[in-house]
Structure formats: structure tokens, C-alpha cells
Amino acid sequence: xxxxxxxxxxxxxxxxxxxxxxxxxxxxxxxxxxxxxxxxxxxxxxxxxxxxxxxxxxxxxxxxxxxxxxxxxxxxxxxxxxxxxxxxxxxxxxxxxxxxxxxxxxxxxxxxxxxxxxxxxxxxxxxxxxxxxxxxxxxxxxxxxxxxxxxxxxxxxxxxxxxxxxxxxxxxxxxxxxxxxxxxxxxxxxxxxxxxxxxxxxxxxxxxxxxxxxxxxxxxxxxxxxxxxxxxxxxxxxxxxxxxxxxxxxxxxxxxxxxxxxxxxxxxxxxxxxxxxxxxxxxxxxxxxxxxxxxxxxxxxxxxxxxxxxxxxxxxxxxxxxxxxxxxxxxxxxxxxxxxxxxxxxxxxxxxxxxxxxxxxxxxxxxxxxxxx
Amino acid sequence: xxxxxxxxxxxxxxxxxxxxxxxxxxxxxxxxxxxxxxxxxxxxxxxxxxxxxxxxxxxxxxxxxxxxxxxxxxxxxxxxxxxxxxxxxxxxxxxxxxxxxxxxxxxxxxxxxxxxxxxxxxxxxxxxxxxxxxxxxxxxxxxxxxxxxxxxxxxxxxxxxxxxxxxxxxxxxxxxxxxxxxxxxxxxxxxxxxxxxxxxxxxxxxxxxxxxxxxxxxxxxxxxxxxxxxxxxxxxxxxxxxxxxxxxxxxxxxxx
Ligand SMILES: Nc1ncnc2c1ncn2[C@@H]1O[C@H](COP(=O)(O)OP(=O)(O)O)[C@@H](O)[C@H]1O
Ligand SMILES: [Mg+2]
Numbered sequence: 001x002x003x004x005x006x007x008x009x010x011x012x013x014x015x016x017x018x019x020x021x022x023x024x025x026x027x028x029x030x031x032x033x034x035x036x037x038x039x040x041x042x043x044x045x046x047x048x049x050x051x052x053x054x055x056x057x058x059x060x061x062x063x064x065x066x067x068x069x070x071x072x073x074x075x076x077x078x079x080x081x082x083x084x085x086x087x088x089x090x091x092x093x094x095x096x097x098x099x100x101x102x103x104x105x106x107x108x109x110x111x112x113x114x115x116x117x118x119x120x121x122x123x124x125x126x127x128x129x130x131x132x133x134x135x136x137x138x139x140x141x142x143x144x145x146x147x148x149x150x151x152x153x154x155x156x157x158x159x160x161x162x163x164x165x166x167x168x169x170x171x172x173x174x175x176x177x178x179x180x181x182x183x184x185x186x187x188x189x190x191x192x193x194x195x196x197x198x199x200x201x202x203x204x205x206x207x208x209x210x211x212x213x214x215x216x217x218x219x220x221x222x223x224x225x226x227x228x229x230x231x232x233x234x235x236x237x238x239x240x241x242x243x244x245x246x247x248x249x250x251x252x253x254x255x256x257x258x259x260x261x262x263x264x265x266x267x268x269x270x271x272x273x274x275x276x277x278x279x280x281x282x283x284x285x286x287x288x289x290x291x292x293x294x295x296x297x298x299x300x301x302x303x304x305x306x307x308x309x310x311x312x313x314x315x316x317x318x319x320x321x322x323x324x325x326x327x328x329x330x331x332x333x334x335x336x337x338x339x340x341x342x343x344x345x346x347x348x349x350x351x352x353x354x355x356x357x358x359x360x361x362x363x364x365x366x367x368x369x370x371x372x373x
Numbered sequence: 374x375x376x377x378x379x380x381x382x383x384x385x386x387x388x389x390x391x392x393x394x395x396x397x398x399x400x401x402x403x404x405x406x407x408x409x410x411x412x413x414x415x416x417x418x419x420x421x422x423x424x425x426x427x428x429x430x431x432x433x434x435x436x437x438x439x440x441x442x443x444x445x446x447x448x449x450x451x452x453x454x455x456x457x458x459x460x461x462x463x464x465x466x467x468x469x470x471x472x473x474x475x476x477x478x479x480x481x482x483x484x485x486x487x488x489x490x491x492x493x494x495x496x497x498x499x500x501x502x503x504x505x506x507x508x509x510x511x512x513x514x515x516x517x518x519x520x521x522x523x524x525x526x527x528x529x530x531x532x533x534x535x536x537x538x539x540x541x542x543x544x545x546x547x548x549x550x551x552x553x554x555x556x557x558x559x560x561x562x563x564x565x566x567x568x569x570x571x572x573x574x575x576x577x578x579x580x581x582x583x584x585x586x587x588x589x590x591x592x593x594x595x596x597x598x599x600x601x602x603x604x605x606x607x608x609x610x611x612x613x614x615x616x617x618x619x620x621x622x623x624x625x626x627x628x629x
Contacts, residue, residue: 028535030454033487065535067488070492098499103494295544339516340470
């Protein structure tokens with residue numbers, strides 16, 4: 001193999017040209033690396049000479065690749081004379097032309113803040129519009145399926161219920177149990193001071209059954225099932241599977257969105273129910289040890305402390321939460337553009353929006369049902 | 374230099390995927406600046422063999438060396454240098470979907486280091502021109518390219534570091550005859566300028582004729598023949614007969 005890239009300068013005395021530069025060796029990625037600093041300094045020194053005063057002789061160059069060509073092309077652009085081997089002429093020319101491609105100017109727009117907020121508002125409106133359209137399509141699909149129940153995607157539905165419901169139980173119940181433990185412990189500390197020990201069952205019971213159970217189940221569902229739905233639909237967008245479905249004349253909403261939304265709307269109340277039980281079990285355990293309320297007494301007091309309407313409100317809300325989480329997830333999944341960044345952003349937004357929507361819905365329910373129970 | 378005589382050396386390769394033996398007692402040697410086509414039935418393990426050569430798959434036994442370096446070499450610098458001397462064109466492009474065409478081609482250059490952003494720009498535009506794309510295509514995202522453009526951009530990216538070995542997996546599959554012919558001429562022209570070695574998997578007889586110095590036939594888990602096209606097609610083997618003996622094959626051979 002030839003030597004690394006090198007430069008040699010020799011003075012000439014004939015005309016306007018004052019020096020002749022001989023380049024030799026391997027002007028390649030690896031050949032440049034060896035004396036990179038030195039070559040750089042050398043070339044910078046030559047740059048300072050007046051244009052047209054340097055003659056270049058590149059015939060000693062053994063190998064030239066793009067890296068070498070870009071250095072040499074830059075160096076020789078104001079040269080008086082350049083001698084090149086024929087086999088290096090093309091690459092040198094291509095790279096010189098590459099250097100001439102103008103850079104698109106990056107302008108600073110003083111109104112960028114206005115523009116950005118306008119864009120944000122439009123973006124929000126577009127989301128709202130598309131979500132409304134998706135919702136409308138879902139309703140139409142449901143109506144159509146009601147007339148032809150044989151086409152109902154039962155298999156997808158049951159798979160969805162299993163995935164979003166059964167497999168979510170361990171983590172959701174564990175979280176519910178721990179929240180029950182912590183909540184009861186904190187309440188017990190306070191209530192003990194007033195001697196209102198038995199009230200702990202009311203407070204924790206109502207709180208868990210009406211609010212915390214459904215809420216915990218929804219938030220975990222948004223993280224677990226919501227992200228999975230968005231990622232799955234998103235990848236199907238990336239790989240054009242969604243388009244393939246449409247082309248086969250299969251409705252994307254019927255086949256992909258509807259079963260997922262229904263599955264979570266059915267599964268989430270069930271998960272919330274199990275979360276309630278786990279949280280109450282935690283409450284029972286802590287009551288036994290901090291307040292001395294026996295499990296038997298706890299279970300006996302529970303129906304009196306917690307009216308059954310609270311339970312139904314909690315379960316009823318879960319249906320809506322489940323629907324909302326899956327719906328938001330599908331909405332974002334179908335908006336994913338065919339690239340990995342968009343997929344990542346879609347999943348993030350899906351989870352954040354789903355949790356936000358659930359909390360907003362919960363607030364709405366709290367206001368609507370303020371006189372119930 | 375003798376160590377540099379072969380770009381790829383494989384001896385006694387044993388390779389399994391998912392428990393089944395795909396390659397057994399496979400030997401293969403490829404010289405510098407040579408263009409080799411790898412042919413074989415569908416599912417015969419051509420792509421898997423490329424994966425072994427690229428170091429993406431560890432063989433169960435045997436010796437695989439690229440530029441004289443084994444992928445198991447304890448010296449990470451040697452391995453990295455060997456990797457940088459080769460470029461790969463994946464079957465479906467494998468462009469980074471989140472990066473523009475420009476950034477896709479600039480990616481290996483930036484990772485490699487030693488060049489400033491202006492120099493990288495010049496090289497990227499030179500590469501775009503080499504694969505017959507225009508500067509304005511640089512701003513496009515891979516999702517907005519046609520099939521032929523994806524191939525050309527991937528080729529530009531594979532060539533960004535001026536590799537000495539270019540590996541192509543079915544470079545003309547999915548292109549129309551006109552496009553694949555242009556692609557073949559493109560590679561031919563680039564090779565005249567840059568003299569890299571090429572190892573390619575192809576089913577396309579025209580491509581074989583246009584480019585190939587030697588043809589390697591993969592069948593029965595090893596390379597059953599490795600010779601010039603003229604010699605290989607005389608072989609009495611079931612796969613070779615059907616591959617070259619079909620109507621398509623005859624026509625292509627007559628035209629050559
Ligand atoms: N990850 C894998 N696990 C199991 N089998 C595989 C895997 N990848 C490929 N195969 C099998 O290996 C064989 C060779 O595949 P491949 O090298 O892609 O064939 P081709 O010669 O068409 O490129 C095929 O039969 C394929 O089914
Ligand atoms: Mg293959």
C-alpha cells in the first residue's frame with residue numbers, strides 16, 4: 001500500500017506562480033487520518049497566498065476517495081494550474097460540483113411565536129375534527145354491524161379483552177392493594193385522634209370504589225394497553241398494512257378500531273372491579289393492625305358505609321374511561337407517519353392524552369353526579 | 374500483500390438458523406476488485422450467508438474473515454476498520470425513516486468523523502449526483518421516495534465511505550426492467566471510477582451478464598460451484614439447469 005497523504009511545497013521563479021505544491025500518497029479516509037492536523041495546517045497556510053499564485057500537481061496521488069477529493073477540491077479551487085491523473089479527474093469534478101450546491105438559507109422569522117401558536121391551534125382543531133370523524137365512523141359501523149351481527153369481529157374482541165383485561169390484572173391489583181394500604185394507613189392516623197376509627201371504612205371505601213379504583217385502572221390501561229394499541233396501529237401504518245386493509249375493502253374502523261375500543265370498554269370495568277377488591281383488601285389488612293378492626297367486622301361494616309350506588313358510579317365511569325383510552329390510542333395510532341420518530345411521538349402523545357382525557361372525564365362526572373350518593 | 378489478496382475468506386462454515394442447518398462445510402474466497410454473484414434457490418440461505426459475512430450472525434463453526442479480520446477479533450479497532458471498508462445495500466433499503474435523504478447519506482460520514490459539515494455536504498451532493506439524484510431530493514424523507522430512488526439512496530449511503538467491498542442483496546428486485554438496467558449500469562460506472570469489489574445476490578440473468586466476473590452457486594448447504602458464468606452454466610445440476618435452462622435464461626444467454 002502507498003504512503004499516507006502528504007504535501008510537498010517547492011518554490012518556482014518563472015511567472016506569477018510562486019510555489020508548486022506536490023500532493024502524494026493515499027488521499028483517502030484512512031490515508032488522511034495519519035497526519036490530519038499537519039495537513040490541515042499546511043493547507044491553511046497555502047490558502048493565505050494570493051489567488052493564482054499556486055500551481056498544484058496531483059499526479060503523485062496514488063489513491064483518492066471522496067474525503068481526499070473534497071480536501072483537494074477545496075485547496076485547488078483558486079490555483080493557477082492543476083495537473084491531475086485522468087482516473088482522479090471525475091471524482092474531483094463531482095466533489096467540486098458538490099461544493100457549489102447552494103445552502104438553503106435559514107431565515108429567522110421574528111413572528112415565529114405567533115406562527116407557532118397559530119400552528120398549534122390549527123393542529124388542535126385538526127385533531128378534534130379527525131377524532132370526531134373517527135367517532136362518527138365508529139357509531140356508523142356499530143349501527144351497520146347491528147344489522148349484520150354475523151360480521152361482528154368477535155375473535156378480535158375476545159382477544160382484546162384478554163389482553164387488556166386478564167393480563168393487566170396482576171400489575172393493576174398490586175398497585176390497587178398498595179394504594180389501599182397507604183390510604184388506609186394515612187386516614188387511620190388522622191381518624192384515631194378523633195376516635196372515629198370506624199369512619200376509615202367510609203372514607204377509604206367510598207374513595208376507592210367511586211374514584212381510585214377506576215382511575216388507577218384507567219391510568220395503567222393507558223400506559224399498558226393504550227401504548228400497545230398506538231404502537232401496533234402505528235407500525236401497521238409504517239408497513240402499509242392499514243392501506244392494505246382499505247384496499248381489500250375492509251373497513252379500518254370496523255376491523256381495527258372497533259374491537260379495540262369495545263374490548264377496553266368492556267375490560268376496564270372488570271379490571272376496576274378487581275382493583276377495588278385489591279385496594280379494599282389492603283385497607284382491611286391495615287385496619288386490622290393499626291385500628292384493630294377485625295376482617296369480619298370490616299366486611300360487615302362495608303355495605304353500610306359504602307352505598308351500592310358508589311360502586312355502580314365507579315364501574316359506569318370505567319366503561320367511559322376504557323372507551324376513551326382505546327379511542328385516543330387508536331386515533332394517534334392511525335395518524336402515525338411512516339417513520340420511526342413519528343411512531344415514538346405518537347405513542348408518547350397517546351399515553352399523555354389518554355390520561356388527560358380520563359382525568360377531564362372524571363372531573364365532568366364529578367360535577368354531573370355531585371348529588372348522587 | 375498476501376493478507377490483502379482476499380476480501381472475503383470463508384472456510385468450513387457451519388451455520389444454523391432456528392435449529393436447522395442452513396450452511397455446512399461451506400468454503401468461499403473472493404478476491405479484491407472482483408465482482409461475484411451469489412445465486413441459489415429461494416430460501417437456500419443467500420441472505421443468511423451475507424449476514425454471516427457482515428458479522429450480523431455468528432456462525433456455529435468455521436472461519437469467516439473479511440479483509441483478513443475475523444469478527445471475533447479481540448481488537449475492536451481492527452474490527453471497526455474492517456467494517457468501514459465495506460458497504461451494504463440491504464434488500465429493502467434499510468434507510469433511516471426519520472432522517473432525510475441527505476442525512477441518511479451524511480450519517481456514516483458524520484459517524485466516521487474527521488470532516489467538517491461543509492466537506493460532508495460536498496461529499497453528499499457528489500454522492501447524490503453519482504447515483505443520478507438531484508440536490509433537491511436531499512430534503513425528502515424515505516417514505517416519499519419511489520422504489521428505484523430508495524435503492525439509489527441506499528447505494529449512495531453504502532458508498533459514502535468509499536468502501537472497498539460493496540455487498541448487495543437483490544439490488545434489482547422490485548425494479549422494472551428499465552430501472553434495473555439503469556441500476557446495473559450505474560454500479561458498472563461507479564466501479565470503473567472506484568474499483569470496489571462487489572458481492573451480490575441476484576436472480577436477474579441480465580445483471581449476471583453485465584457485471585459478474587464469477588458466479589457462486591449456493592445449493593445443498595454449500596457453494597457447489599464458483600466459476601465464470603460460461604463455466605457455471607454448463608454444470609449438470611438440478612438448480613443450475615432450471616436457473617439457466619429456462620426460457621428466460623436461454624434468451625438472456627443469446628443476447629449476451
Ligand atoms: N430468523 C430465522 N429463524 C428461522 N429460520 C430462518 C430465519 N431467517 C431465515 N430463516 C430461514 O432460512 C432460510 C434461508 O433464508 P434466506 O437466507 O433469507 O433465503 P434466501 O436465499 O432466499 O435469501 C429460509 O428457509 C428461511 O425460512
Ligand atoms: Mg434473500
